[in-house]
Amino acid sequence: MSRTRERVERDRPARSERSDRLSADSALAAEVKALVVAGERDAARDRFGALVASQQRRAVRLAYQYLRDTHDADEAVQDAFVKVFTHITTYREDLPFEVWFTRILVNACLDLRKARARRLRWVLPIERPNPAETATPDVPDRDRTTEDKLVAKARIREIAAAVDQLPERQRTVFMLCHFGDQTTSQVSEALGLSEATVRVHLFRAVRKLRRLLERDL
Numbered sequence: 001m002s003r004t005r006e007r008v009e010r011d012r013p014a015r016s017e018r019s020d021r022l023s024a025d026s027a028l029a030a031e032v033k034a035l036v037v038a039g040e041r042d043a044a045r046d047r048f049g050a051l052v053a054s055q056q057r058r059a060v061r062l063a064y065q066y067l068r069d070t071h072d073a074d075e076a077v078q079d080a081f082v083k084v085f086t087h088i089t090t091y092r093e094d095l096p097f098e099v100w101f102t103r104i105l106v107n108a109c110l111d112l113r114k115a116r117a118r119r120l121r122w123v124l125p126i127e128r129p130n131p132a133e134t135a136t137p138d139v140p141d142r143d144r145t146t147e148d149k150l151v152a153k154a155r156i157r158e159i160a161a162a163v164d165q166l167p168e169r170q171r172t173v174f175m176l177c178h179f180g181d182q183t184t185s186q187v188s189e190a191l192g193l194s195e196a197t198v199r200v201h202l203f204r205a206v207r208k209l210r211r212l213l214e215r216d217l
Contacts, residue, residue, distance in 0.1 A: 025054050029097040033088045048085055055098075059105055062180040066109035068160070076112050080105040099189045102180055106172070106190070162212040170205035173198055 028051050035044035059080065063073035083104050091100055163171060176182045176190065184202065188195040 023096060023098065025051060026093070026095075026097040028054075029088070029091055029100075030093045032085075033091050033093070036088055044088075045085075048088075051097075052081055055101060058181055059101070062102070062175065063105060063109050065163070065175045065179045066106070067112060072112055073109075076105065076108040079112075080108040083108070095189065096186060098182065099186045102176065102182060102186070103190045106176075158213060159209075162209050165212060166205050166208060170201050170208070173201040174205040174209070177202055 028047060032044050032047045032051065035041070035047060056077065059077045060073055063076045063080075064070065067073050067076060080101070084101055091097070163174065166174060172191065173187055176187045177184065182190065184195050184198045187193075188198045191198070193201075
């Protein structure tokens with residue numbers, strides 16, 4: 001083992017103490033950062049693979065809610081992971097990794113949406129599958145009857161349409177909390193808002209969604 005790796009291994013107890021306050025992924029991100037700073041990029045890539053495996057499912061689910069297209073969601077997630085590794089030396093170890101990563105992912109989704117809108121201005125419309133009819137990634141489909149699946153698809157369409165009607169800030173807060181598995185505290189850090197403001201946006205989003213969905217029953 002190189003001296004650099006020995007130093008990283010020796011520093012693990014301190015990072016372990018921080019992980020009591022933060023998360024395992026935050027400690028792992030700090031380890032990747034230390035390896036990159038030390039010039040151990042191959043070892044850093046190996047450890048970063050574990051970080052990707054841990055975050056990928058949640059990231060794809062969140063990106064899909066923004067983009068409503070499986071391929072675009074995958075592209076945004078991959079772009080976000082590339083940016084994370086490229087800029088890992090700027091990661092603040094006192095900040096939960098999930099917050100930092102979510103901020104990067106949301107920006108990647110917004111950039112892709114803008115790019116898609118620009119492309120659509122210059123091309124003729126082409127027939128695309130209705131995004132609401134595309135199955136959300138990682139939704140289990142086994143042991144369900146055809147009728148159950150049809151009912152579930154219809155409900156997914158209703159919810160997706162209702163979420164699209166929310167004001168931008170309410171929609172962002174709702175998606176980060178319910179699809180991104182973020183706490184209101186984490187969303188507060190990710191968006192640069194007070195936690196009280198995040199809670200107000202979340203409350204109003206849920207209240208409006210209930211009204212919209214009850215109206216459609």
